[in-house]
Each structure stands twice: as C-alpha cells, then as structure tokens.
Amino acid sequence: MLHDLNIYIVGKLLLAALLGGAVGLERELSGKPAGLRTNMLIAIGAALFTIISYQMAGTVGGDHTRIAAQIIPGIGFIGAGVVIRERGTIIGITSAATIFVVASIGMAVGAGQEVTATFCTLLLLACLVVLGHIEERFGLHFRLMNIRLVVPRTGNPAERVRGIFDDLRISVRRWQTHEADDGTLVEFDAELTSTQERQLLARLRPLSTHVEARPIRAVTPL
Numbered sequence: 001m002l003h004d005l006n007i008y009i010v011g012k013l014l015l016a017a018l019l020g021g022a023v024g025l026e027r028e029l030s031g032k033p034a035g036l037r038t039n040m041l042i043a044i045g046a047a048l049f050t051i052i053s054y055q056m057a058g059t060v061g062g063d064h065t066r067i068a069a070q071i072i073p074g075i076g077f078i079g080a081g082v083v084i085r086e087r088g089t090i091i092g093i094t095s096a097a098t099i100f101v102v103a104s105i106g107m108a109v110g111a112g113q114e115v116t117a118t119f120c121t122l123l124l125l126a127c128l129v130v131l132g133h134i135e136e137r138f139g140l141h142f143r144l145m146n147i148r149l150v151v152p153r154t155g156n157p158a159e160r161v162r163g164i165f166d167d168l169r170i171s172v173r174r175w176q177t178h179e180a181d182d183g184t185l186v187e188f189d190a191e192l193t194s195t196q197e198r199q200l201l202a203r204l205r206p207l208s209t210h211v212e213a214r215p216i217r218a219v220t221p222l
Contacts, residue, residue, distance in 0.1 A: 009051060016047035016109040019121040020102050026128050027098065033082050034095045042078070042099055043106035046071050050110025068107060075103040098124070142191045144216045147200075149208040150183045161186055164203045170196060183208075189216065 020043025021036060028035035050068045057064030079096035101124050108117035151161065158177055165172055172188040179185070192200065197213065204211050 004055075012047055012051065012109050012112075012114070013044055015114055015117070016043040016106045019043055019105050019109065019117060022121055023098060023102050023105075023124055023128075026125060027095065030128075030132075032095050033092055034099055039099070039102050042075070042102050043109070046075075046103045046106025047110035050107045054111070068110070071103055071107060075100055094128075098128070142193055144189060145192050145197060146187070146189050146214055146216050147204075148185065148187045148210075148212045149204055150180055150185055150210045151208045152183050158184070158186060160207055161204070164200065164207075165190075168196060168199055168203070170200065 017040050020040040023043075024034075024036035024039030027033075027039065049071050053067035054064050056067065079099045082095045082099065083092040101120070105117045105120050105124075108114075108120065149161070151158075170190055170192065172190045174187070174189045176187045177184055178187075190200075201211060201213060
C-alpha cells in the first residue's frame, strides 16, 4: 500500500515544508499577505509536482519536465491574487515575487537539489530581512500613508498645507477638506519614505490642533 512512498520522498517533502515555512514565517511576522501556511503549501506542492513529474516519466515514459513545467503558470495565478491595487498604488509585488521564488525552491527540492534549495532560501531571507532593514534605515522604502489633520479656519489653511507639500516635493492624492467643530479637517494620501514622513509631520504639527498618520494596508485572506 505504501510502495510508492519512501524515506527519500518523505525527506524531500519535509524539507520543502521547512524551507517554505521559514520564508512564510518572515512574511507572517512582517504582517504581509501570503504568510506561513501559504508559503509552506506552495513549497510542498511544487516539490510534489516535481517528484510526480520525474516518477511518471520513468514509469510510463515521456518528458519528465512536462508536469513540473505547469507549476510556473499556476504560481503566476496565485501571485496575481496577492497583488492589489489600492488608491492608485500597487501593493503586494514583493509578496508575489516571494511566492514565485518559494515555488522554485520547492521544485529544486523535488528535483533532488536540496543544497541549492537551502542556499536559495537563505538568500531569499537575506533579501527580505536585511535589505528591508536597510531600506527602512535609510528611508528608501515608500509606503502609502493616510494623513488627517485639523487646522484653524483663519487664513487659508488648505493653501498653507499645500505649500508644505511643495517645499518637501511630496505629491498627494485623494485630497479632501471638511468643516469640523474645531476647524477644517484636511485628509489626503501620500507615498512617503520614513524620512519624508518625519519631515512632513514636523511641519504640519505647528499648523494644526490634531494630526493623525496611519499606513494603508491591504487586507487579504491569504
């Protein structure tokens, strides 16, 4: 009954689960879509399809890459589901690219290239973690922020706020103004680095009685 399952195949599937889980855990801790379970399942599935492709070709003949070759368009479909367009900004490109690489790691495990798959996993984690910290540290990473502030009605508050954007060379979208009880409510979205965010808030606080800034994140079931 278990003639088709052996220790070597079990080891491959467990290794694929481990490598995919390592990447998925980083995604999960970073609050990104496609987390632990998704990346584990992708790596396991890619490894198993590759194993099946090799074994079927050896049993019934044919091209041993035929089944494995279909993994790539399938992963493209999953990756497209992670990419979301929100308020004019594309979100999830890095997660989609991560899924693509995790699938290749699973394929490498299934093809018997365990060392290559392990090295690629370490390289992928280095790209996600180390380069992510560098981007954050030097203000290279942009994120879409929603900013709300209340400014006094005296003068022309909207023009004063727009003047700050021009000075900092920041483009805004979804600009809205509403009358509130204690002044004029100004709300807008802007793509900012961490440095630009600090500079903008420092310039806005003296003009307003209340400033609120929050990142806009896509919520997906993945």
